[in-house]
Amino acid sequence: MALSIGRSTQDLSRRDLSRRRDLSAPWRHIDLVLVVATVALAAMGTLMVFSATKGSGDVADTTYLKRELLWMVVGLGAMAGVALFDYRRLLDWVWPIYGLSLLALVLVVSPLGQRSKGAQAWFGFGAFQLQPAEFAKLALIIALAALLSAYEGHVDLRRLGILLGVAGAPMLLIMLQPDLGMVLIFLAVLMVMLLVGGVRGRYLLALLLIGVVATFGVLNSSVLKQYQKDRLTAFINPANDTQGATYNVNQSQTAIGAGGVAGQGLFNGRQTQLRFVPEQQTDFIFTVVGEELGFVGASVVLGLYATILWRVWRAAALARDRFGQLLCAGVLAFFLFQVFENVGMAMGIMPVTGIPLPFLSYGGTSIVTSFIGVGLVLSVHMRRFR
Numbered sequence: 001m002a003l004s005i006g007r008s009t010q011d012l013s014r015r016d017l018s019r020r021r022d023l024s025a026p027w028r029h030i031d032l033v034l035v036v037a038t039v040a041l042a043a044m045g046t047l048m049v050f051s052a053t054k055g056s057g058d059v060a061d062t063t064y065l066k067r068e069l070l071w072m073v074v075g076l077g078a079m080a081g082v083a084l085f086d087y088r089r090l091l092d093w094v095w096p097i098y099g100l101s102l103l104a105l106v107l108v109v110s111p112l113g114q115r116s117k118g119a120q121a122w123f124g125f126g127a128f129q130l131q132p133a134e135f136a137k138l139a140l141i142i143a144l145a146a147l148l149s150a151y152e153g154h155v156d157l158r159r160l161g162i163l164l165g166v167a168g169a170p171m172l173l174i175m176l177q178p179d180l181g182m183v184l185i186f187l188a189v190l191m192v193m194l195l196v197g198g199v200r201g202r203y204l205l206a207l208l209l210i211g212v213v214a215t216f217g218v219l220n221s222s223v224l225k226q227y228q229k230d231r232l233t234a235f236i237n238p239a240n241d242t243q244g245a246t247y248n249v250n251q252s253q254t255a256i257g258a259g260g261v262a263g264q265g266l267f268n269g270r271q272t273q274l275r276f277v278p279e280q281q282t283d284f285i286f287t288v289v290g291e292e293l294g295f296v297g298a299s300v301v302l303g304l305y306a307t308i309l310w311r312v313w314r315a316a317a318l319a320r321d322r323f324g325q326l327l328c329a330g331v332l333a334f335f336l337f338q339v340f341e342n343v344g345m346a347m348g349i350m351p352v353t354g355i356p357l358p359f360l361s362y363g364g365t366s367i368v369t370s371f372i373g374v375g376l377v378l379s380v381h382m383r384r385f386r
Contacts, residue, residue, distance in 0.1 A: 026382035030083070034311035034381075038079075038359065038374050041304045042072055042367070045360035048288045051266060052281040053362070056273045064281060064362060067127070071364040075371030082375030086383060087324060094146040098166070101139035104132035105173035117354075121177040131365040133182045136170045138369055138376075140186060141330030144193045149322040153198030160203055163194065181353030184341070185334055187211055192333035193326055196316075248284065249348045251277045256290030256298075256346065263294030281362040283354050286346040301360070305339050308374070315381040324380035331373040 046068050053064035090097075107113065107123075114124040122129040143166050151159055167190045171183050194204060255271035258264065269291035271277055277287050290298050309332060316328035335358055342357040344350030356363050358370040 026084075026386065029382045029384065031311055031315065031378060031381045034308060034315075034374065034378065037304050037307040037311070038371070039076075041301070041308070041359045042075070042371075044289075044301060044304075045285070045357075045367075046072060047266070048285055048292075048360060049281050049362045051269070051292060052272055052275075052285065052288045054267070067364070068362055068367075071367045074364070075368045078368055079371040079375035079378070082372050083378035083382065085379060087327060087376060087379040088321070088383070090142055091146055091323065094143055098139045098143045101132065101136040102169060102173065105136055105170055108132050109173065109176045119177045119179050121174075121179050121182075128364060131363075133170075133174050133177075133179060134365040134369040136174075137182075137185060137189065137334060138372060140167060140170060141189060141193070141327060141334075141376075144190070144197070145323050145326035145330060148193060148197030148326050151197070152322070155194075155197065155199045155203075157203075160199065163190075163199075164207075179354070181341075181355045184353060185337055185355065188337035189330050189333045193330050196326060196329040246348075248278050248352060249345070252284050252287045252346045253348050255287040259291040259294040259298075261295045263290075263292050263297055266292050268292060282356060283342070283352070283361070284346055285357055285361045286343050289360075290346070302339075302343070305335075305358075309336055309339075312377050315377045315384075318384050319380050320384045320386070324383075327376050328380055331377055335370075335373065 046065070049068045050060075050062075050065040054060040054062070109120055112123065113120045114122045114129065116122060116129075121133060122131050144163060147159075147163055147166065148155070155163070167186060171186050174182050174186070191204065191207070194207070251271065255269065255277055258269070258271060264270070267273065269288065272280060272288050272291050277284050280287055286298070286301075289301050293300075312328055312332045312335065316325045316332065319325040319328060338355050338358055341350050341353060341355045342361070345352050345355070356366040359367065
């Protein structure tokens with residue numbers, strides 16, 4: 001009996017030691033570079049939001065700071081939870097997730113939704129707002145990744161129609177809000193995932209042409225208000241701006257230019273502290289970076305974004321399966337497009353669309369979904385040997 005118990009104890013010890021030495025264990029493959037870059041960027045975002053909203057009085061207004069910190073904690077928790085979850089199990093929940101996202105988009109344009117700044121795109125919960133289109137963005141990535149991985153690179157016209165239908169449903173609902181900026185993000189995600197998913201080049205070219213025609217159609221229709229159209233088109237020819245649509249961009253460029261090389265110092269930016277730049281804690285948060293931290297600070301921020309994009313690309317390249325690769329491609333698409341559009345908007349070379357800057361712009365839903373996107377990439381990277 002004693003000998004049997006001794007052997008059992010030894011067997012358990014060997015199994016425990018084997019598990020500790022298991023080189024394929026997911027926790028051994030956390031992408032620390034991606035995690036550190038994400039947390040560093042989020043920390044800078046919190047600081048920039050505080051600078052943009054604290055006011056110029058003796059007593060700082062910490063309302064936005066407290067909310068931002070709360071959303072950061074929620075986002076970090078969501079990122080950790082998603083990273084620990086095996087992304088392959090999402091295949092069992094693809095359509096419930098997608099269906100719930102569509103239901104939320106339907107409800108937000110009903111009387112349950114809250115209108116703000118010309119769009120009915122939020123649910124209001126006291127002092128907090130929830131934007132379902134942000135979560136729909138992730139739902140679309142998961143749905144397209146599931147379909148394209150199942151098609152294994154063989155996408156004929158019928159399958160392409162299914163993919164376009166899956167992507168088109170949320171985009172049509174978002175246009176009812178209306179929010180053209182979010183639709184553009186969806187289009188970027190769709191095109192990149194179709195490209196990575198093996199859709200033929202001629203199909204992609206046809207879709208691109210259709211997208212251009214549709215965009216011009218929307219701009220010449222009654223879907224958008226006139227001031228929204230002015231914001232989107234004023235950057236092309238600012239001299240013809242008769243509605244004051246370039247005011248935000250002019251103030252943004254002035255703030256960034258005033259920063260010079262080293263910036264005017266944290267909390268010392270004149271444009272920022274006197275709030276000359278509208279929406280400077282959300283759409284134009286990059287102006288705070290440019291004015292107060294200068295070219296050096298802006299380069300650090302862009303360098304952190306470049307690091308995140310590189311690690312997401314690397315995770316896609318190392319993914320164990322097609323589903324994981326496509327998930328990473330979708331996350332890469334929305335990060336890349338949002339950074340390019342938002343920074344370009346602040347510098348006056350892209351239209352003003354209201355697209356937030358991931359991890360920097362104030363806004364709870366955007367912050368949480370950005371962290372979840374990183375969590376999906378971490379989940380894929382951590383399980384590339386299993």
